[in-house]
Amino acid sequence: MAKTIQAIRGMNDILPNQTPAWQYVEGILRQLAAAYTYQEIRMPVVESTELFKRSIGEVTDIVEKEMYTFDDRNGDSLTLRPEGTAVCVRAGNEHGLLYNQTQRLWYMGPMFRHERPQKGRYRQFHQFGLEAFGMEGPDIDAEVILFSARLLNELGLGQHVELQLNSLASNEARAAYRAALREFLRSHEEALDEDSKRRLDTNVLRVLDSKSPQTQALLVNAPKLSDYWDDASRAHFSGLTQRLDHAGVRYVLNERLVRGLDYYNRTVFEWVTTDLGAQGTVLAGGRYDGLVEQLGGKPTAAVGFAMGMERIVLLLEALEQLPAAASLDLYVLGADEQAELMALSVAEQIRDMAPWLSVQNHSGSQALKKKLQKADKSGAERALVIFADEQGLRFELKHLRERELAAVEFNDINQLTSYL
Ligand code: ATP
Ligand code: MG
Numbered sequence: 001m002a003k004t005i006q007a008i009r010g011m012n013d014i015l016p017n018q019t020p021a022w023q024y025v026e027g028i029l030r031q032l033a034a035a036y037t038y039q040e041i042r043m044p045v046v047e048s049t050e051l052f053k054r055s056i057g058e059v060t061d062i063v064e065k066e067m068y069t070f071d072d073r074n075g076d077s078l079t080l081r082p083e084g085t086a087v088c089v090r091a092g093n094e095h096g097l098l099y100n101q102t103q104r105l106w107y108m109g110p111m112f113r114h115e116r117p118q119k120g121r122y123r124q125f126h127q128f129g130l131e132a133f134g135m136e137g138p139d140i141d142a143e144v145i146l147f148s149a150r151l152l153n154e155l156g157l158g159q160h161v162e163l164q165l166n167s168l169a170s171n172e173a174r175a176a177y178r179a180a181l182r183e184f185l186r187s188h189e190e191a192l193d194e195d196s197k198r199r200l201d202t203n204v205l206r207v208l209d210s211k212s213p214q215t216q217a218l219l220v221n222a223p224k225l226s227d228y229w230d231d232a233s234r235a236h237f238s239g240l241t242q243r244l245d246h247a248g249v250r251y252v253l254n255e256r257l258v259r260g261l262d263y264y265n266r267t268v269f270e271w272v273t274t275d276l277g278a279q280g281t282v283l284a285g286g287r288y289d290g291l292v293e294q295l296g297g298k299p300t301a302a303v304g305f306a307m308g309m310e311r312i313v314l315l316l317e318a319l320e321q322l323p324a325a326a327s328l329d330l331y332v333l334g335a336d337e338q339a340e341l342m343a344l345s346v347a348e349q350i351r352d353m354a355p356w357l358s359v360q361n362h363s364g365s366q367a368l369k370k371k372l373q374k375a376d377k378s379g380a381e382r383a384l385v386i387f388a389d390e391q392g393l394r395f396e397l398k399h400l401r402e403r404e405l406a407a408v409e410f411n412d413i414n415q416l417t418s419y420l
Contacts, residue, residue, distance in 0.1 A: 010115070010123030021313050021322050028154050029108065029128050036147055038104040038130060043087045045110060049077040055086035055291055057262025059202040066113040068123075080112035083261070084129040085288065085304060086295070092133060093297040100298075102134035108309075119314070120279030126309040130285075133292070136301035138239030141267045141287060142247070144303050145240075148283055149249050152271060155312065156321040161271045161282060163250065165241070166257040168265050169225070169233035171290065177228035178204050184222050191218050208256040224255055233266050240267060263288040267303065275318055276311060283307040326358065329420070331380035331400070333362035333371045339388040340365060346386055346393070346413060354417050376400050384416070 007013060014022060033040070049069050056062050068080040081087050084107050092098040092105075108128045115121055130147060132140050145163070152161050168174055182204045189197060193212035200207070208219065229237070244251055251269075259268050268286035276282070285305025292300035316322050332347045334340035347361050360378055362371055368385075375383040380400055387394040392411070397419050399405040408419045 008123065010117035012122060012124070018313070020325055021316060022309070024323055025155065025309060025312055025316070026108065028151065029106075032147065032151055032154065033106045033130070036104070036143070038106045038132075038147075041088060041091060041105045041107050042109070043081075043084065043091050043107060045081050045112075046078050047081055047087055047090065049079040051086050051090055051295070052079055052082060055089070055261075055263055055295060056083070057203070059199075060206075060262060061260055062113060066115055068112045068114055082111055082113045084109070084111065084127055084306060085131060085261075085263070085291070088129070088131050088304075089291050089295050089297070089302070093292065093295055098133050098292055098297055098300045100134075103132070105131045105133070107131075118279070120276050120308070120311045122310060127306040128309060129304060129306040131302060131304035133300055133302045135303075136289065138236050138267075139243060140301075141236075141240045141303050142243035144285065144305060145244065145269060146247055146249060148269075148271060148285075148305055148307070151307075152283070155316065157273075157282075157312070157315060157319070160275055160315065160319060161273045162252060164254040164257050164270045164272055165244075165251045166225070166254050166268050167229060167233055167237040168258065168268055168286070169229045171265060173228045173230040173233060174205070174225075174265070177223065177225050180223040180228070181205070181207070185218075188218050191215070203262075205258045206260070208258050209260075219256065226255060236266055259284065259286060263291040263294070265289055269305070273315060276315055279311060281308070282311045282315065328360055328378055328380040329357045329382065330359045331362065331375040331378050331383045332359060332386070333375060333383065334386045334388070335368050335371075336388070337365065339386040339393075342388055342393060343386055346384075349413050350384075350416060353414065354420075357420075372398075382420070 052067060053063055062082050067082055070078060072078050088105060088107060092103065097103050106129060109126065110124050111127050112124055114123060117123060130144060132144055149163070152158055182200060185192060185200055185204065185207060191214055193210060193215050196207040196210045196212065196215050207215065210216065257268055257270060264286040266287040269284070270281045271283040272280045273282055274280060283305055287303040289301045292298070292302060330350070332343055334343040344361060347359050350357065350359055360380065362374060372383065383398045383400055385396040385398065394409065394411055395413060396407050396409050397416070398407045
């Protein structure tokens with residue numbers, strides 16, 4: 001036998017028994033996006049490497065070690081997209097969607113990062129993302145967060161997630177804070193973990209979300225970002241929290257929330273759960289007012305988020321919050337060879353008159369008893385057995401689940417729906 005070929009590690013098939021959960025989540029996403037008047041954008045999965053280097057930042061986990069980068073046959077460096085925001089901005093700039101107007105956009109699709117595969121962390125994973133362009137007030141930050149809150153509530157996850165919020169303030173405020181934090185950490189360098197030592201010079205804010213307990217202990221006495229907030233950012237943040245308060249959305253301030261991508265300013269937020277182990281962030285986002293210009297467009301305010309769909313599906317499974325699988329309504333079979341000839345056209349007639357029914361045809365020629373066993377195994381609620389003789393067709397509708405109920409017989413297929 002030939003050796004079987006397997007999928008790439010960390011890149012998963014989503015099997016037929018899993019797709020109903022995905023379709024359920026996708027259905028809610030689409031319906032909510034429409035209700036909030038966000039429009040879908042579909043983007044390529046491969047982009048020039050430069051796009052991600054320039055947007056996400058050279059000294060980030062993603063660009064340093066997670067990107068799938070390769071040379072195209074003509075020598076161009078290409079990268080499988082590790083996230084959607086930069087791509088969305090590239091597309092918006094390229095097609096003139098962003099200049100001097102507002103846009104509310106969403107996307108959904110696969111992203112690629114070369115990480116160590118584990119529960120909730122894969123090399124091909126899927127994100128749903130929302131991006132709002134051209135609006136700078138805190139009202140749009142609040143709208144985007146309210147969308148995410150409603151989404152998690154509709155999925156039945158509201159009680160299992162917590163909203164964490166912070167402001168990264170202006171670039172100038174952050175630069176001043178970075179200097180202060182660096183100075184503080186330098187004076188305790190010997191106590192820092194290796195990663196954090198390395199980040200001192202390159203990306204010191206990332207030290208704030210170091211996983212090392214020793215580093216975290218040290219940070220208790222570190223300077224606080226909020227002490228460096230500029231007045232405009234402080235007012236913006238307070239505008240946001242007031243709106244969240246009015247809308248009844250609860251949040252916790254997390255001064256150490258900085259996010260792993262360089263383009264954020266002002267608002268950053270994450271929805272976090274404790275029900276998924278280490279991969280607890282199910283949805284994350286923030287404001288990125290500088291990115292459009294950084295990628296060659298005109299200065300444009302922007303805010304958005306991305307949700308990890310695998311983590312949402314995992315959480316729904318863990319909490320048993322998935323709706324029951326759809327059942328099969330009707331299994332159609334011909335009783336003998338003569339009736340078998342008619343079975344497909346009868347099924348077509350049923351689909352014409354009752355498009356809402358799920359109808360499965362029996363396939364293959366077997367004894368009636370075998371066919372009925374198959375019908376039972378299919379999980380169908382009922383079997384429609386077709387008999388053909390000189391007088392024409394005759395139908396028997398059998399209950400497969402509630403067996404104590406008697407079968408019904410009739411001659412006109414149009415009567416079927418009155419017995420269902
Ligand atoms: P993490 O800290 O878990 O690595 P991140 O900060 O790298 O997350 P983002 O780039 O903000 O993640 O992506 C948004 C969301 O996409 C995450 O909150 C998570 O739900 C999901 N996500 C990110 N990376 C992965 C992955 N490798 N596998 C599955 N989901 C992921
Ligand atoms: Mg990551």
